[in-house]
Every structure is written in structure tokens, then in C-alpha cells.
Amino acid sequence: MKLQRTLRACKFGIVNYFDALNLQERLVSDRKAGNILDTVLSLQHPPTYTLGKRRTDHNLLVSESDLKAMGAELHYTERGGVITFHGPRQAILYPIVSLREIGIGARKYVEGLESVMIEVTSLYGVNVHPGKAGETGVWVGDRKIGAIGVRISSGITSHGLAFNINPDLNYFKHIVPCGILDKGVTSLRTETKMELPEDEVIHEQLIKPFAKIFQFGDIQWKQDGSF
Numbered sequence: 456m457k458l459q460r461t462l463r464a465c466k467f468g469i470v471n472y473f474d475a476l477n478l479q480e481r482l483v484s485d486r487k488a489g490n491i492l493d494t495v496l497s498l499q500h501p502p503t504y505t506l507g508k509r510r511t512d513h514n515l516l517v518s519e520s521d522l523k524a525m526g527a528e529l530h531y532t533e534r535g536g537v538i539t540f541h542g543p544r545q546a547i548l549y550p551i552v553s554l555r556e557i558g559i560g561a562r563k564y565v566e567g568l569e570s571v572m573i574e575v576t577s578l579y580g581v582n583v584h585p586g587k588a589g590e591t592g593v594w595v596g597d598r599k600i601g602a603i604g605v606r607i608s609s610g611i612t613s614h615g616l617a618f619n620i621n622p623d624l625n626y627f628k629h630i631v632p633c634g635i636l637d638k639g640v641t642s643l644r645t646e647t648k649m650e651l652p653e654d655e656v657i658h659e660q661l662i663k664p665f666a667k668i669f670q671f672g673d674i675q676w677k678q679d680g681s682f
Contacts (some may be wrong), residue, residue, distance in 0.1 A: 459672035460493065460556070464662045466655070466678050467498035469543060472505065472530050479613045482551040486611050492675070493552040495615075495665060497658045500541040502527035502626060505534075505604075514538040514631040527626065534604040534614035538630050544621040544642075546658050548665065555610040557669050565603055567668045568616045569593050572601035574664040575618070575657065579647040590638075598641035619643060620657055 475498060485491045504515065504527060515529070515538060522529055527542075541547065548571075554564055569585045572593045576583045583593045583600060593601040601618045621644035644651060651657070666674050 460670065461673045461675050462552075462662075462666045462669075462671035463492045463494045463675045463677065464666075465494060465496050466658065466676070467496065469501055470498045472500050472503040472528060472541065475500070475547075475549065476530070476532070479549055479551065483608060483611050483613050486551050486553060487609055491551075493550070493556070493671070495551070495662060496547075496549040497662060498547050498549070499543055499545060499654070500547060502540075502542045503530060504528070504538060504540050504630060505530045505532050506538050515629070516631065517629045522629070525629075532604075532606075532614070534606045539602050539604065539617065540622075540626045540630060541617055542622045542626055544619075544623075544644075544654060546618040546620055546654065546661055547615065548618075548658075548661055549615045550612050550665065552612050552669065553610055554607065554612060559669075561605070561607055564607075564612065565591055565605065568603050568605075568665075569601075570668055571661055571664045572616060572618050575660050576600065576643065576646075578660065579643060579649050579651070581643065581646045594638075595641050595646050598639040600641050600643065600646065616661075618657075618661060620651065620654055621645075 482494055519529055573583050581595060583595050586592050586594055591603045592599050601616060603616050604614050606613045619642035621642050624640055624642060627640040
């Protein structure tokens, strides 16, 4: 008989990117050692631009001093993908899970994250689709509504997905989002005709299909993000 696997879901509010990165690194070490359950961090960031390990600085269209003037930070990371923006009203999930225990590889994992966002957007009558080859994430036509950038170390994941609920889309004008010149960015608020619930509800709506798609039988909720 297969044992029921539990996912620990830690819900935060707005968290500084650097603090969230440090927390992920600590949790990855703990997960590798078998000291914690598979965990997903659910949060938002203050205005922040991040570059992946490919270091495509040319996709940043303004100077770092301009970013500081608009109250945004810039961080270089070891995740996959290129440049993206994180900010308030954008739901972030950072799963720290063992792909070996789930029994899947990197490609299936990314496809699963896409399926999570597709399932949530369908609740609001929005038709989305996965990106074409080289265009991860989920799209409404040629406008990206959800981005993915992951890191996998010894089978343990970090970083994850960013789903646009209703962020200030003007921030995306200062970058070439995900390094794709001829594509736009959109949000759930822009695309749906339905009234949106509180952001926290949508965060939970992302976590539940994540648990289902990756075969967790139970979710252990932690409201304050404590460990």
C-alpha cells in the first residue's frame, strides 16, 4: 500500500526577495537531509527584478540607478530562465520538493507547474495554454500570465512559479520579459470578466492543484510561515 505523502504549505505575506532566497536555500539543505517534509512557500515580493543564471543583462532596459529610483530591487539568481519581474499582487509559489520521491524529472515538473496555473485560470473563465518550445510558462494568446523559473539540486527543487493576479504591469515595460521580444504580459484581472477574490484565496487555489498534480494526499497548512 502506497503511503500518503504530505505537503507542508507555508503562507506568508510580502517577503523581501533576498530573505525568501535565503529561506529557500536553508530549506533545500534541510530537505536533502530528510529533516523536513516537502514544502511550498506561498508569498509575494516587493517590486523586484531577477535575472536567471544565463545573466541576460541586455534584457534590462533601464539602469540599476533607475530601478532604485522607482523603488525596485535587482537580484541575480541561480534559477533557470532569464529576466522577470516580481511584485505585489503577483502570487509566488516556491516548492521545495523531492522529484525523486515524486518519481518525475525536470521536464515533467515544469509541465506540472504549467498545469497548476492553467487549472486556476480556468476557474475564472480564461483560456490559457503552455508556451511553445523555449517559452515556458502559461499564456493568453501571445501574452504571458504565469512565469516559471526553477532550480533543481540533487533532485530537490527551489524557485518556482509567478502568477499575475493583478500586479502593476507597467513594471514589465522596463524589461524584455523572459527575453522574448514580440510577446506581452497580462494578468488575471485584465483577462477575466469575473470578480476576483482576495489574493490569499488565489494563493490557496494554486496550492491545491499543485498538491493534486504532484500526488500529495494531504496539505499541512501553516498560516504564519513558521517552521
